[in-house]
Amino acid sequence: xxxxxxxxxxxxxxxxxxxxxxxxxxxxxxxxxxxxxxxxxxxxxxxxxxxxxxxxxxxxxxxxxxxxxxxxxxxxxxxxxxxxxxxxxxxxxxxxxxxxxxxxxxxxxxxxxxxxxxxxxxxxxxxxxxxxxxxxxxxxxxxxxxxxxxxxxxxxxxxxxxxxxxxxxxxxxxxxxxxxxxxxxxxxxxxxxxxxxxxxxxxxxxxxxxxxxxxxxxxxxxxxxxxxxxxxxxxxxxxxxxxxxxxxxxxxxxxxxxxxxxxxxxxxxxxxxxxxxxxxxxxxxxxxxxxxxxxxxxxxxxxxxx
Amino acid sequence: xxxxxxxxxxxxxxxxxxxxxxxxxxxxxxxxxxxxxxxxxxxxxxxxxxxxxxxxxxxxxxxxxxxxxxxxxxxxxxxxxxxxxxxxxxxxxxxxxxxxxxxxxxxxxxxxxxxxxxxxxxxxxxxxxxxxxxxxxxxxxxxxxxxxxxxxxxxxxxxxxxxxxxxxxxxxxxxxxxxxxxxxxxxxxxxxxxxxxxxxxxxxxxxxxxxxxxxxxxxxxxxxxxxxxxxxxxxxxxxxxxxxxxxxxxxxxxxxxxxxxxxxxxxxxxxxxxxxxxxxxxxxxxxxxxxxxxxxxxxxxxxxxx
Numbered sequence: 001x002x003x004x005x006x007x008x009x010x011x012x013x014x015x016x017x018x019x020x021x022x023x024x025x026x027x028x029x030x031x032x033x034x035x036x037x038x039x040x041x042x043x044x045x046x047x048x049x050x051x052x053x054x055x056x057x058x059x060x061x062x063x064x065x066x067x068x069x070x071x072x073x074x075x076x077x078x079x080x081x082x083x084x085x086x087x088x089x090x091x092x093x094x095x096x097x098x099x100x101x102x103x104x105x106x107x108x109x110x111x112x113x114x115x116x117x118x119x120x121x122x123x124x125x126x127x128x129x130x131x132x133x134x135x136x137x138x139x140x141x142x143x144x145x146x147x148x149x150x151x152x153x154x155x156x157x158x159x160x161x162x163x164x165x166x167x168x169x170x171x172x173x174x175x176x177x178x179x180x181x182x183x184x185x186x187x188x189x190x191x192x193x194x195x196x197x198x199x200x201x202x203x204x205x206x207x208x209x210x211x212x213x214x215x216x217x218x219x220x221x222x223x224x225x226x227x228x229x230x231x232x233x234x235x236x237x238x239x240x241x242x243x244x245x246x247x248x249x250x251x252x253x254x255x256x257x258x259x260x261x262x263x264x265x266x267x268x269x270x271x272x273x274x275x276x277x278x279x280x281x282x283x284x285x286x287x288x289x290x291x292x293x294x295x296x297x298x299x300x301x302x303x304x305x306x
Numbered sequence: 307x308x309x310x311x312x313x314x315x316x317x318x319x320x321x322x323x324x325x326x327x328x329x330x331x332x333x334x335x336x337x338x339x340x341x342x343x344x345x346x347x348x349x350x351x352x353x354x355x356x357x358x359x360x361x362x363x364x365x366x367x368x369x370x371x372x373x374x375x376x377x378x379x380x381x382x383x384x385x386x387x388x389x390x391x392x393x394x395x396x397x398x399x400x401x402x403x404x405x406x407x408x409x410x411x412x413x414x415x416x417x418x419x420x421x422x423x424x425x426x427x428x429x430x431x432x433x434x435x436x437x438x439x440x441x442x443x444x445x446x447x448x449x450x451x452x453x454x455x456x457x458x459x460x461x462x463x464x465x466x467x468x469x470x471x472x473x474x475x476x477x478x479x480x481x482x483x484x485x486x487x488x489x490x491x492x493x494x495x496x497x498x499x500x501x502x503x504x505x506x507x508x509x510x511x512x513x514x515x516x517x518x519x520x521x522x523x524x525x526x527x528x529x530x531x532x533x534x535x536x537x538x539x540x541x542x543x544x545x546x547x548x549x550x551x552x553x554x555x556x557x558x559x560x561x562x563x564x565x566x567x568x569x570x571x572x573x574x575x576x577x578x579x580x581x582x583x584x585x586x587x588x589x590x591x592x593x594x595x596x597x598x599x600x601x602x603x604x605x606x607x608x609x610x611x612x
Binding site: 221228235236239242243246247248249250251252253254255267270274278 | 580
């Protein structure tokens with residue numbers, strides 16, 4: 001059997017909750033597949049093949065469009081909680097009992113909702129360019145950047161994902177080339193879908209008392225990846241996530257923006273691989289030889305008390 | 307020729323500035339050796355053999371006692387600047403034109419001083435448990451922890467370096483075992499040396515106008531490694547370093563304290579190796595294929611302006 005990759009994996013469909021979910025699944029069959037949750041306005045074609053194929057070398061990866069996005073039916077709900085519930089329904093429809101979950105931007109928020117609502121379903125989390133509920137968006141330039149005009153229009157994503165340095169721009173142009181390689185493309189997300197996503201984002205970031213409390217219940221080993229100067233979800237939010245999650249590693253890449261993992265795809269794949277592979281050793285092994293293992297399964301009550 | 311390691315490398319001496327510096331040098335001969343700068347009260351025997359031998363697999367490592375510490379002659383100066391100048395004199399006495407520099411805690415401050423005073427001497431920097439000049443020490447428990455009584459006394463270093471979680475404690479006990487393997491040990495640092503180090507630390511952390519400005523001139527690719535809850539140099543300082551250095555990656559390990567790299571020595575060696583090896587590709591290669599390379603040599607003027 002030929003193994004599919006980012007370019008060749010057929011779009012498949014599965015139904016749950018009355019929604020027909022579009023997805024692609026490829027890579028090396030192994031224990032726990034890795035589910036990718038996409039950013040604002042993104043479809044399955046918005047992922048970087050260098051990242052998806054890179055991670056597919058050691059595991060199956062699953063790309064999908066959540067409800068109401070692109071080739072999936074249904075409506076985009078106006079809360080992250082409902083998006084999380086839809087993603088959980090999709091995972092269930094695939095018959096999967098355990099997944100690793102990667103989320104980018106609002107996908108990272110959906111990933112947190114999946115882990116919160118269905119903790120037993122999630123083994124490990126990778127959050128890229130994400131923030132917590134009630135995130136500090138005071139320095140975000142998101143509104144201004146998405147309202148801008150770009151020639152060609154695709155260069156919007158240079159402004160969103162990449163640093164304006166020469167290296168950042170070169171990495172961005174290389175990413176766009178990779179992104180556009182696939183021919184049979186998903187339809188773009190509708191304006192209606194984008195509006196609902198925007199509403200969900202606004203609600204998610206609303207300040208509230210004890211808004212970060214939910215994070216202490218996300219006990220899965222988590223890798224947080226962020227750019228040094230994220231103009232969409234300000235970088236400080238990755239630090240806040242790390243400090244409030246019980247078992248999270250943070251990596252901040254230099255000279256990088258919202259799409260830090262697309263600026264350094266090989267480095268990211270190596271870091272994410274190390275994170276996901278160390279986890280495969282299992283919790284018991286960890287307790288036997290803590291010096292070998294990055295993610296102890298027991299987190300002290302003292303950790304954040306002092 | 308048998309290759310030496312942490313346990314067998316003989317203590318050698320070299321003179322510069324009227325100081326007789328004690329050092330040990332071992333590992334795989336290659337381009338640029340890695341110089342280790344030690345923490346408060348530490349001697350060459352305080353390094354974790356899992357880290358030094360791990361990194362020595364791909365390069366030479368050099369351990370030394372700075373002036374006035376343990377088996378080195380001279381006096382500990384009362385400023386980090388002078389400690390940096392002494393380290394530079396030592397590097398010069400070895401006839402080295404270029405080094406990578408790793409610094410732990412006050413060693414990380416000395417490392418920054420070396421890069422500031424002799425930028426051409428330093429290729430790459432690794433800072434562990436370090437802070438910038440004027441660091442935020444408001445939540446440090448350093449004074450209380452170093453004033454405590456421990457049975458056995460060596461367990462002071464569990465409180466300093468390791469998380470109080472079961473995994474952290476187990477990792478700490480494993481570290482102490484590794485640390486004490488070597489038989490012909492350096493003498494302990496004198497009380498006089500410790501007092502001068504303390505004075506230098508106090509001066510270094512003093513708040514001052516534009517105290518962080520020097521960081522923008524440290525243009526070497528830098529890897530910052532920190533524990534999620536550093537009780538000696540509060541974790542936030544690693545984030546401040548990352549945000550103010552022009553070309554720095556930050557890694558924060560979970561459930562970890564001041565000695566985060568001793569809690570996860572294999573993970574740290576892997577991360578540090580990746581960092582030092584990527585750098586070996588050289589600046590020109592970086593500009594050719596930015597997507598392969600974590601540390602672009604050109605940093606945009608926009609990076610931190612916005």
